[in-house]
Amino acid sequence: xxxxxxxxxxxxxxxxxxxxxxLGEYRSFELTGPAQRIERVKGCDVVIxxxxxxxxxxxxxxxxxxxxCIVATGMNNVDLAYAAQKGxxxxxxxxxxxxxxxxxxxxxxFYLMNxxxxxxxxxxxxxxxxxxxxxxxxxxxAELSGKTFGIIGMGAIGRRVAQVAEAFGAKVVYTSTSGDNxxxxxxxxxxxxxxxxxxxxxxxxxxxxxxxxLISETQLRLMKPTAYLLxxxxxxxxxxKALAQALDENRLAGAALDVLSAEPMSADNPLLKVQNxxxxxxTPHIAWASREARNRLISRTAANIxxxxxx
Numbered sequence: 546x547x548x549x550x551x552x553x554x555x556x557x558x559x560x561x562x563x564x565x566x567x568l569g570e571y572r573s574f575e576l577t578g579p580a581q582r583i584e585r586v587k588g589c590d591v592v593i594x595x596x597x598x599x600x601x602x603x604x605x606x607x608x609x610x611x612x613x614c615i616v617a618t619g620m621n622n623v624d625l626a627y628a629a630q631k632g633x634x635x636x637x638x639x640x641x642x643x644x645x646x647x648x649x650x651x652x653x654x655f656y657l658m659n660x661x662x663x664x665x666x667x668x669x670x671x672x673x674x675x676x677x678x679x680x681x682x683x684x685x686x687a688e689l690s691g692k693t694f695g696i697i698g699m700g701a702i703g704r705r706v707a708q709v710a711e712a713f714g715a716k717v718v719y720t721s722t723s724g725d726n727x728x729x730x731x732x733x734x735x736x737x738x739x740x741x742x743x744x745x746x747x748x749x750x751x752x753x754x755x756x757x758x759l760i761s762e763t764q765l766r767l768m769k770p771t772a773y774l775l776x777x778x779x780x781x782x783x784x785x786k787a788l789a790q791a792l793d794e795n796r797l798a799g800a801a802l803d804v805l806s807a808e809p810m811s812a813d814n815p816l817l818k819v820q821n822x823x824x825x826x827x828t829p830h831i832a833w834a835s836r837e838a839r840n841r842l843i844s845r846t847a848a849n850i851x852x853x854x855x856x
Contacts, residue, residue: 546568546569546570546590546591546854547569547570547572547588547589547590547591547609548565548568548569548570548571548572548589548590548591548592548593548850549571549572549573549574549585549586549589549591549592549593550565550571550572550573550574550593550594551574551577551582551585551586551592551593551594551597552574552575552576552577552594552595552596552597553573553574553575554575554576555595555596555616556595556616556839556842556843557834557839559836559839559840559842559843560840561840561843561844562843564843564844564847565593565843565846565847565850568847568850568851568856569590569591572585577597579598582597582598582599582603583602583603583606583607586599586603586606586607586610587606587607587609588607588609589607589609589610590609590610590611590612590854591610591611591612591613591614591850592607592610592612592613592614593614593615593616593846594613594614594615594616594622594623595615595616595617595622596617596622597622598622598623599613599622599623599624599628600623600624600627601624601627604624604627604628604631604633610633611633611634611853612633612634612635612636612849612850612853612854613628613633613634613635613636614636614637614846614849614850615635615636615637615638616638616842616843616846617637617638617842618637618638618639618640618641618642619637619751620635620637623635634853636846636849636853638841638842638845638846638849639701640701641838641841641842641845642702642832642833642834642835642838642841642842643701643702643705644705644835644837644838645832645833645834645835645837645838646702646705646706646749646777646832646833647702647705647706647709648835649777649803649828649831649832650706650709650747650749650775650777650832651706651709653775653801653803653826653828654689654745654747654773654775654801656801656826657773657798657799657800657801657824657826658686658687658689658773658798658799659686660683660684660685660686660823662823663683663684663823664681664683664684667681667683688714689710689713689714689715689745690713690714690715691714691715691716692715692716692744692745693715693716693718693742693743693744693745694707694710694715694716694717694718694743694744694745694747695717695718695719695720695734695739695740695742695743695745695746695747696710696717696718696719696720696731696747696749697719697720697722697736697739697746697747697748697749697750697759697778698719698721698722698748698749698750698751698778699719699721699726699729699731699749700726700749700750702749702777703719703726703729703747703749703750704729706747706749707719707729707731710745715745717731717732718731718732718733718734718739718742718743719731719732719733719734719739720733720734720735720736720739721733722750722755722756722759723750723755736759736764737764737767740764740767740768741767741768741769743768743769743772744769744771744772744773745772745773745775746768746772746773746774746775747775747777748760748774748775748776748777748778748782748783749777749778750778750779750782751778751779752778752779752780752781752782756778756779756781756782757781757782758781758782758783758784759782759783760774760776760782760783760784760787760788761783761784761787762784762787762790765784765787765788765791765796765797766791766796768796768797770795770796770797770798771798772797772798773797773798773799773800773801774788774797774799774800774801775800775801775802776800776801776802776803776804777803777804777832778804779804780802780804780805780806780807780808781806783802785805785806785814785815785816786815788800788816789815789816789818789819790815792819792821792824792825793819793820793821795821797824798824799823799824799825799826800824800825800826801825801826801827801828802816802825802826802827802828803827803828803829803830803831803832804830805827805830808829808830809829810827810829
């Protein structure tokens with residue numbers, strides 16, 4: 546069996562890639578451009594991809610292809626209908642990053658909520674060493690306990706975030722963008738009511754026709770000026786220009802985003818021009834990528850190959 550991994554750089558330096566190599570004649574490439582796809586996939590039984598697009602052109606040029614493994618949960622980079630027509634199996638990996646995303650959600654929230662950057666800068670500047678008292682109260686911070694924690698999207702990650710929020714003493718409410726998961730054990734609210742009531746709004750839904758620009762100018766104006774907005778779902782869910790304006794007009798306490806409308810980030814993204822920089826925390830789509838999550842991702846991809854080929 547011939548296996549090719551087209552964008553191995555997307556999973557970084559994980560220690561269990563040998564699980565894939567043990568399954569057959571294995572090749573990997575750090576990155577693969579559109580013009581390189583056919584050449585690299587041709588003759589292979591299995592192609593592994595994270596973000597490289599596999600469409601009709603590639604499938605037609607590679608008649609030996611039997612399985613497309615997506616080392617991610619989202620499957621929008623593969624023409625699923627055409628793969629089914631060609632009899633090519635497509636397998637993704639779901640649930641591998643739940644704990645990683647939940648952990649990053651709270652890391653980003655507390656970085657803002659507890660003014661971590663400010664206090665670290667204060668100590669490192671030498672000002673604390675010159676202080677006449679043992680403490681410094683330059684920034685006010687509040688406890689999560691007793692606050693309303695609103696979750697948009699109550700899938701596996703949303704449920705895990707809800708559990709952690711409850712452990713900190715928050716009251717969890719949620720809205721379902723799909724209309725499913727209406728019996729999640731927490732109070733369900735329409736989106737407008739959730740935004741108005743919540744002290745923290747955390748997004749954990751997929752990007753689709755229902756959620757694109759779900760949080761725009763109108764929705765941001767419903768939120769409390771003391772509230773925090775977190776986006777761990779997909780970048781296109783939040784109108785970034787409207788969010789930048791809300792932060793600079795002090796209509797939000799802060800926002801943390803791990804996902805952006807264009808990735809890598811475009812140089813003219815309005816969030817790069819936010820003046821109230823202490824209110825914004827950005828990371829480069831890393832919430833999914835704990836070491837353990839990436840190892841699970843590779844192991845479950847290997848399992849998908851074994852299952853299809855009866856290994």
